[in-house]
Amino acid sequence: MKPEMAWELTLEAGPLLVFGGPCSNLQGLRAVRAEAEARGIPPQRVICTGDLVAYCGDPAPCVAEIRDWGCYLIGGNMERQLAENALDCGCGFGADSACDRLSGAWFAHVDAQIGGADRQWMAGLPDLLQIDWMGRRVLVLHGAMSAVNRFIWSTDPDDLFENELAQVPGPRPDIVLAGHSGLPFQRVIGGSLWLNAGATGLPPNDGAPALRYAVIDSxxxxxxxxxxxxxxxxxxxxxxxxxxxxxxxxxxxxxxxxEDILPLGLRRG
Ligand SMILES: [Fe+2]
Structure with a gap:
């Protein structure tokens, strides 16, 4: 599952709000929308890194909410799989892992709720955004360049990030905005910022219910x-x-x- 379709765009000056994986959590999605509005950041400077629908209870209302909001959204593995009427989430969980077993129930709920019109809309979402923002090159992707559903963690070595950066079409990005793995972090790799804003669908496994998002100032x-x-x-x-x-x-x-998708260093137990 490699990213293919890219949109190129120029964003107006001003802070960006970035968020990942709403995962069918309508209350989380509404909260991040309210936060953008409270900060005065218009939808033209708000970016979601994909996986609009997944684990939580309200897939179809989340599609309606984000379309009404009008922020940017790329296709994650969930959007790709639904657009193709696939039979599983395509998250990249290991066979026989607990995540894989647990995904059966929530994927069936998503699959039952998301109709043909929403799937068609998802099919039109880009895999990548290549953005000119205040003279900076910003690349938005879901998991990685090597695969839409690759998990990239804060504990991964520099050369793994460098390898992903080398696969970006065109000049090296100043900023990469990534999602998929659900744990927020930022790293500077050879002068490029790699930011995972975390998720607005599930909390980051830190023992508290709050979700995460990120703001990049001017x-x-x-x-x-x-x-x-x-x-x-x-x-x-x-x-x-x-x-x-x-x-x-x-x-x-x-x-x-x-925690079976997590590297040992990021597990609680
Ligand atoms: Fe994902």
Whole structure:
């Protein structure tokens, strides 16, 4: 699953708000929208790194919400899989892993809720955005250049990032905005900033329910922010949908039901 379709665009001057994986969490998506509005950042400077739908209870309302908002969204593995009427999430979980087993229930819920018109819309989303922003080259991708569904972690070595940067078409980006893995971090690699803004669908496995997003100021400095929101309503929406396999408790206690995708250095236990 390599990224193929790229859009090129120029964004107006001013701070950018970046967020990852709403994952069908409507309350989380509404909270980050309210945050952008409170900061005076218009949808033309808001970027979502994909996986609009996944684990949580409200896939179709999340599609409606983000389309109404009008911010930028690239296609993650979820958008790609739904656009192709695929039978699984395409997250890249290992066979027989707990994440893989748990994905059956939530993917079935997404698959049942997302209709043909939404899939067609997802099929038109780009895999990459190549942005000129205040004289900087900004690349937006989902997981990695080598694969849409590759997990890249804060603990990965510099040469792994360099290898990904080398695969970017055109000149080296000043800033890469990535998603997919759900744990926020920023790293400067050979002068390029690699920023994963975390997710607005699940908390970052840190024992608290707040989600994450990031703001990049006009000087190009990124800051990752906690996003408090109505997690109880989001958890109840999951329970009403029958999504009680483990991720609903994560919305309340901030602990992922499985750590088997995480490198050892990023696990809690
Ligand atoms: Fe993803």
């Amino acid at each position: 000087d190009g400095k990124a800051e990752i922010h906690a996003l408090p929101y109505d997690f109880e309503a989001a958890a109840q929406a999951m329970e009403r949908a029958g999504l009680v396999q483990g991720y609903q408790t994560c919305l309340r206690d901030g602990i992922w039901p499985s």
